[in-house]
Amino acid sequence: MIQRALFVIALAWLSGCVAVRPTERELLADPVMVLESERDMQRMQGHIYEVREASRGGLALEGAGCGCN
C-alpha cells in the first residue's frame, strides 16, 4: 500500500514539475528575478562572511530561472 502511495505521489510530482512552459517565462525573465546578475557582487561579499563567521557553504546563484540567455 505504501509503495503504491509513493508511486502515485512520485508520478504526480514529476508531472507537476513541468509547471512553467517555455513560452510562459516572461515574468521569470524580469531582471529582479534573475539570480546570475548578483553573482559577482555576492561572491566578493561571501569573502567577508568567510572571514567574519565560522560557517561555510550555501546555495549557488544560478539556475533555470527565466531560462534566458
Added chain:
Amino acid sequence: MDRSRRIALVLLLTLGTAGQGWAQARPRAPIVLEIERVEGSRLAGDPVTVAIALTTTSATPVVVHFARRQLAFGLNPESAQESLCEPAAEAREATRREFVTVKRDAPYRVRVDLSRHCPSLARVLGRPGVNDLRVYYDARLDGWQWGLHAWKGRLLSDPVSFSIVPRFGPIARGTSASQRLLVYTDTDKTLVLMPQTAISADVADRVTVGASYMADVVSSASVDVTTSASRRFEERRDQIGIGTSYAENEARAGLSLTYSLEPDFESAAVLATGGADFLERNLTISGEYQLRRDDLGVNGDDPLPFSATGHRARIDALQLLDARSFIQVGLSGTYQSGFLSNPYRFVPVGNVRLRERVPDEILRGAVAARYARLLAPGHSARLEYRFYLDDWGIFSHTAEARYHMRLGAVVLRFQYRFYRQDAASFYQGHYQTTQTLLTGDRELGAFTSHEGGVELAWSRELTGFVRRVGFEAQAQVLHSIYDDFELTPHRTSFHAQLALNAGI
C-alpha cells in the same frame, strides 16, 4: 479500491498536476524582427555580416523560444520564397540556448556571418540585379508558432546599409571585462581594499575562457590577532585566476584554477563546476567540487612551515513552482585537514599568552533553501535560510530576506540578513588554565549578527562596437554582538562595492 479506480486516481492526479502549467496566463507580447545593418565588402567571397534585432512593445521582458532555428535569404521580391541556406547552422550564433530575452528598451541583437554559414551567398550578392535580403526565423512565443521575417531592400545600392567595417576575430566577439572594488572598514580599525579585474571571451562555439586578478590589501589592529604585540599590521595578498567553461543548450561545465600569494601564505585551488536543466528547464541541478592546498607561516618563514588541505562539494536543485516563483535547495560539505590555527594568534591563559591550538581537521556541513517570488512586474521578494553544523560543535542559523525593485533600467535590491552561531566546544572567553585546545578567535565563539544593505545595478544594451555597459554599487552595514569575548563585545563594519563592466 479496485484496480480500475486506482488507475483512474493516478490518471486524475497526473493530469491535474500536469495541467497546472497550462492553466497559467499566456500574455500576448508582439515581437518584431528587423535587419538593422548589413556589413561587409562588395567583393564576392568576402565576409558579409547581417545585424538583426528583435524588439517588443511589451513592458516586461519577453522570452522567445526558437522552435525551429533557421534563416533563409530571398534575393528579390519575385523570389522572396527562395532559400539559399536552409536549414542554417548560423542560428547557433544567435543564442547559445534556445531562449532569448527581449526587452522593450534593449532589443535582443544578433549578428550572423552569412558567408560563413552559406558560402554561396557572398558570390550571389556580388551578382548584378541582387537587390533584396530577407531573413526568416521560426520562433515559438505565446504558445504559437511564429514566423518572424524581415527584409532589407536595395541591398547593394544603399551605402548606409552595406558598408565596409572592420571585422573582429573570434576572440573579440563575446568579450566582456569588469573592474570591481570592495572597501571594508570596521570598529577594529581594519581597512580592506579589494580591487578586482576580470575578463572573459568566447573563443569558440560554446567555449568561454576567463582570467582575473584580485588584490587584498589589509591594514588592521584587530585585537584577537595582535594580542601578542598589540600593534598594527599591514598585509597584501595577490590572487590570479584562470578558467574555462563549456555550455550546451541544457548543460554546462567549468574548470578554474586560483593561485594566491602573500609573504606568509600561499594557496592554490582547482574548482570544477557543472549543471544541467531538466523538465523543459523547470528543474536545474548544479554542483561543484573544489580542492585547495594552503601553505602558511609567519612573516619571514622560508619555506612556510605549515600546510592545510581542503575538499569542498556542493549540490543544488532549483525548481520552478509557477510562472512567478521558484524554490532552490542545496547541500554542501567541506573537509579540511592540516594546520587550521592562525600562527599569529595568541591566547591569554592566566598571566601568560600561549599559541592558539585548534583541532587539525574539521568536517562541515550545511543545508540551505531559497524561495523567490515575483510580486508584480518589477517587484520581487526572496527568502533564504541556511543551517550549518561542524564537528567542532558549532552550529548556526542564517536567514535572509531580500526585496528587489526595477525602476526603468535600474534594479534596486534591499537586503536584511540575520546570523546566529553557537560556540565551538573548546572555545572559552577566558581560559583559567591551559587546555589541549585553545583559541582566541571570536569567530569561534557564540555571537549574533544583523546586516542590512542596498544594491543598485544598471545596464544598457548598445548598438556600436561596445554592445553592453553596466554599473553596480552596494553598501552594507554589519553589526555583530559577541556573547563571550571580553576585549570587544561588539563590532560594526561597513563595506561597499563599486563595479563597472562592458561587453563587445
